[in-house]
Amino acid sequence: MKNRFAWRRCLCMAIPLLAALVSFSQNSVRVSGQVKDEAGKPLEGVTVSIKGSTTAVATKADGNFEITAPSETSTLIFSSVGFTEQQVPLNRRTRIDLSLESASSVMQDVVVVGYGTQKKSDLTGSVSRITADQIQERPAQNVLQAIQGKAPGVQVSTNFKPGELPVVRIRGSRSISGGNDPLYVVDGIPLVNALGVNSFTMSDLNPNDIVSIEILKDASATAIYGSRGANGVVLITTKKGQKGKVGVSLTSTLSLDSYKSLTDWMDGSQYLDRWRQSLMNGRLYQTTTNTNLNNPATIWYPDPFLDRDKMALASDATVLKNIWGAYEWNVYGVSPKTRATTAEEQAMGWPAQVPIYDASKIKSYDWLDAAVRQ
Numbered sequence: 410m411k412n413r414f415a416w417r418r419c420l421c422m423a424i425p426l427l428a429a430l431v432s433f434s435q436n437s438v439r440v441s442g443q444v445k446d447e448a449g450k451p452l453e454g455v456t457v458s459i460k461g462s463t464t465a466v467a468t469k470a471d472g473n474f475e476i477t478a479p480s481e482t483s484t485l486i487f488s489s490v491g492f493t494e495q496q497v498p499l500n501r502r503t504r505i506d507l508s509l510e511s512a513s514s515v516m517q518d519v520v521v522v523g524y525g526t527q528k529k530s531d532l533t534g535s536v537s538r539i540t541a542d543q544i545q546e547r548p549a550q551n552v553l554q555a556i557q558g559k560a561p562g563v564q565v566s567t568n569f570k571p572g573e574l575p576v577v578r579i580r581g582s583r584s585i586s587g588g589n590d591p592l593y594v595v596d597g598i599p600l601v602n603a604l605g606v607n608s609f610t611m612s613d614l615n616p617n618d619i620v621s622i623e624i625l626k627d628a629s630a631t632a633i634y635g636s637r638g639a640n641g642v643v644l645i646t647t648k649k650g651q652k653g654k655v656g657v658s659l660t661s662t663l664s665l666d667s668y669k670s671l672t673d674w675m676d677g678s679q680y681l682d683r684w685r686q687s688l689m690n691g692r693l694y695q696t697t698t699n700t701n702l703n704n705p706a707t708i709w710y711p712d713p714f715l716d717r718d719k720m721a722l723a724s725d726a727t728v729l730k731n732i733w734g735a736y737e738w739n740v741y742g743v744s745p746k747t748r749a750t751t752a753e754e755q756a757m758g759w760p761a762q763v764p765i766y767d768a769s770k771i772k773s774y775d776w777l778d779a780a781v782r783q
Contacts, residue, residue, distance in 0.1 A: 441475045442505035444468050444487060452489060452509060460484040460496065537561060539622040541648075548662040552645065553577055555616045562626050563641075574611055579626050579641030591624075591641040592634055599637065617660045620646045668781035677773030681732060684720065685711065694719050710759055711736075711766040713745055731772050737765040 444455045451472025458465035459478055468474045476485070481501040488494040492509040499505070537560040549555040553575045557565035566576040582589045593600045593611065623644040630638035675683070688694035695709035709715075713736045716722065722729040737746040747762035755761070 436480050438478045438481050438483070438499065438503060439475065440478050440485065440499065440503055440505060441473065442507070443472045444474065444506075445472055445508045446492075447508055447510060449508070452492075455487055455489040455492075455509065458486045458488075460486050537563065537624040537626065539624075541620050544616050544619055544622070545660070548664055549616050550612075550664065551575075552611045552614050552616050552619065552622070555619075556622055556624075556643075560622075560624050563624055577643070579624065579643075583640055589640055591643050592637045593643050593645065594634075595645045596647055599634065614645065614647075618647050620648050622646075666781075668777075670777065674777060676775075677731070678735070678768035678771040681771060682768055685716070688719050708757055710750075710754070710763040712764060734772070735767055735770040737767075 444452045444457075446452050451468075451470070453468055453470045453472065455468040455472075455474075456465055457468065457474045457476055459476070460483065462479065464476065466474055466476045478485070478499060481499055484496050484498045485505060486494065486496050487507065487509060489509060491512055493512050495507065495509060497505055497507060539556055539559050543559055544552075544555040547555075551574060553565055556563065557575065562580050564578040564581070566578075577591055578589055579591050595614070623646075625633075625638065625642040625644065630642045634642055685694060689709055690706045692699055692706055694715055695707050696715075699707045713733050716732055717729060720732075722732065733742070738744065739746055745764040748765050750759045750761060750763055754763070
């Protein structure tokens with residue numbers, strides 16, 4: 410009894426499904442055709458789908474396709490990358506042949522690049538762009554420091570001297586004897602004069618006044634700027650005023666640089682003493698004669714007139730006055746004050762009286778401190 414009721418229930422459920430299949434088979438249409446491009450060549454891989462359905466097929470190598478539509482009034486959709494999509498109603502047809510048009514509008518789009526506007530189909534160059542927000546991420550003394558580490562393919566070396574600009578190389582060095590610096594263009598104006606020399610340096614530009622920096626890194630830059638762009642082009646766009654809009658901004662940074670020297674530099678008095686010592690070792694300072702190189706050189710006492718003659722200071726009155734300031738004088742430039750020598754000094758051949766000399770009185774100037782001061 411139970412088995413009889415189960416069969417009856419299955420039969421009742423199958424009857425509507427069979428009716429739907431019979432109805433679909435009576436209304437469905439087998440559609441075939443071929444898809445070509447504008448030149449008449451068959452297109453492979455074009456997607457052919459039924460509008461409002463998930464049914465879809467792809468064209469074969471010869472451009473042919475076959476698909477089953479649910480009714481004679483269905484609409485076929487033909488789509489492929491690089492071509493304009495088309496929707497074709499069947500209208501009781503069983504064969505559809507058509508040609509797809511290239512999506513030229515995509516290649517005709519106008520895009521904004523660093524050197525103006527250009528068709529998308531013509532944009533094949535390598536371009537790196539740095540925005541104002543990226544430039545202001547960290548304090549920078551000049552524009553080149555601002556782009557350091559922010560553009561691939563661009564090498565910006567660290568400056569080693571106070572006030573020196575970093576060296577920029579785009580895709581490495583291209584010449585041994587020629588220049589390797591890129592061409593800088595600010596607001597469309599190349600920063601070179603008629604002789605091809607940079608008219609001013611990047612230190613003249615304030616990084617806070619820059620809107621964007623575009624870097625052209627491939628050979629296509631030479632088509633725009635000629636041979637000047639062979640080492641790459643750095644395009645800089647600065648901020649401009651806008652009509653009817655007032656804006657005030659303040660940017661403040663503080664930077665302190667220090668220089669740590671590992672060399673124990675001599676001052677003026679130490680340099681003079683070593684200069685005098687070298688003359689003594691060469692037997693060129695003292696008045697005594699000691700030409701035997703097997704014996705040590707005679708150590709002599711400082712003498713203002715020997716300093717003048719042996720160091721050739723007669724032509725430089727400023728240096729001579731500075732050195733003679735280390736001596737004490739009875740009559741300046743004529744008679745120096747003297748002191749008694751010790752027994753050890755007399756044993757070296759010194760006279761009983763020698764000029765009074767104090768090396769600490771020689772004036773000195775710290776040139777290194779002046780060059781690397783904060």
